[in-house]
Amino acid sequence: MAADKAIGPIRRSFAPWNDPKARPFIEFRNVTKRFGDFTAVDHLSLGIYEREFFALLGPSGCGKTTLMRMIAGFEEPTEGHVLLDGQDLVGVPPYRRPTNMMFQSYALFPHMSVWDNIAFGLKQDKMPKPEIAARVEEMLALVKLGPFARRKPHQLSGGQKQRVALARSLAKKPKVLLLDEPLGALDKKLREETQFELTDLQMKLGMTFIIVTHDQEEAMTVADRIAVMDHGKIVQVATPAEIYELPNSRYVADFIGDINLIEGRLAPAAGNGARLECAGTGATVETSQPVEAAPGSEAWFAIRPEKVTIGLEPPADPTKNALKGTVWDIGYLGDVSIYHVRLATGATVKATIANRTRLVERPITWEDEVWLSWSRDGGVVLTR
Template identity: 75%
Template structure:
């Protein structure tokens, strides 16, 4: 599935027509603005994630597609058709909830068949579709069981099969893996992406879990206060955030305050209270001399050493190891600078840890290449 996902990028085609389009959508509840003049395109066969903290408006957007909410102004289009006034049961979408909402008195097969019955599908065709869905989610032998006889992961699969049974144009996933434990959630994320590619359907997921969005999505929309701050692929969101908000929300990061000292070409020198010497950054971001700026530096891009680097090495900070977090596959070092600020550095534990080479209260030097950090102006 990997090559398929990497080659799929309809959003780069100016002639591509979106399957879902939010066009200048605003949603208000009294004086509160949940969605603020938002425009967004989602394409057919795309796995799209709405990511943000509670109250940012992501669930409101999904509910507009489902038909549970109507925009105060603007349009929500599905395959070019305005959805305003179209009841939920007449929309070519289906929704899977975090709670799964399975009928406890029905068998797994009957739960999956419920929507098909409501659609008056003939029994023979219905039975065949249920069989197909059970095989798809690897529950072939569980059709006769009741939901309480299943594990959490199995119930999640039943809810997914029921949502897919009617073969909607769009499947809406509202925090679908939130009830699963961490290990099972991680396994299910990959199963979900493979399933989406296999079916060739459009999935729209709402989540506040950054790792989940990064794993499953072709593109992510990072939201805040009813606005979209950035829409991009997971790699672009992580490596090229457009603001401190996005950089800080996605993954772990050091945000270093600075002022632009000299700017020329693709090289900029910054003066920061965190460093006695200028900080160099390679970037194509334009910034005026003397303007405020921030450097977003991921911990895994920071080298840490007990020995000072060679004279003339760019971007060096000296400090003392303040805290260490051992996470098995990696270790996080929190280094306190003379200014009192903390910089995080991350090291992969590629060998079995017998004796820690760098420990608490050691004096260390941190360094990074000019191209490893991202210059932010907002």
């Protein structure tokens, strides 16, 4: 299902959320959803744009699937409004909404062939038989399953079943495709391949895709923007790069990828940057990032392990943005090795080294005394 042309230039230029004149295609306006005494979605407002691949990311029970089900019409908001292309969806039944949903289980009919599974919704809509045949053949070609048209689901691999479910969801040409953990049943390698196929397909069709997932890498790979959720609220909405490099809170920083969170207090700093004195690690952190908080305020310095340099020799200035410790443990992950360095204070900081050559002998190994260091713009200061 690979695209005929590279989609990178298109994805780089696609950013309607930065255009003050652009109107969201899907809007949640102060939406709350309660199930008895439990609040699944709490006074949430959100805009999703046409042709956007949008990800709802968060742990189980955070409200992401409830949001998607309100778009599909399987749930109605307790308060607030959900709009699609300017139309209020409250009271509109699922079968009258220009949406379709692909479930994690795929929900294929086991007694029907691939062809008939794809055609099922079209037959329910009483589409003329010649049009059904043409549409099914179009979908089979789209997902590269033409030779498997007469097979039953039990004769297919997991990846092929996933493509059948995708083709069936797309057959009715909805304006919005809702994907509820669509790749969860696939093995890791196939899941990674399918992620790129999904983005290629979404760009080719020019449709709005919304995916619910708890897999950070999946959201980072497929989405134009990600909404990170927690307890029914959206904590941050941004592009994958912004979510990873510029998290707005400890929750987002800790949820996305691996991170070192170093607690400290803000100290007076020269210039526009920030300075933290971190008693727990003994570090003095200086950044180029301005922080709107008074000296003495509690703050955290968040830095990714791959942005921490590890070496046997001290850096040029060991008094700031540097720490000394002992290698406590090493994790070999194939492409990288992650070092857990124990400091004199008892705290542990992680650093990553790319394995650029075949691993015969480690230049840095267990119980070595090492220095950790980072640049002024290597991390971000968080105040919440």
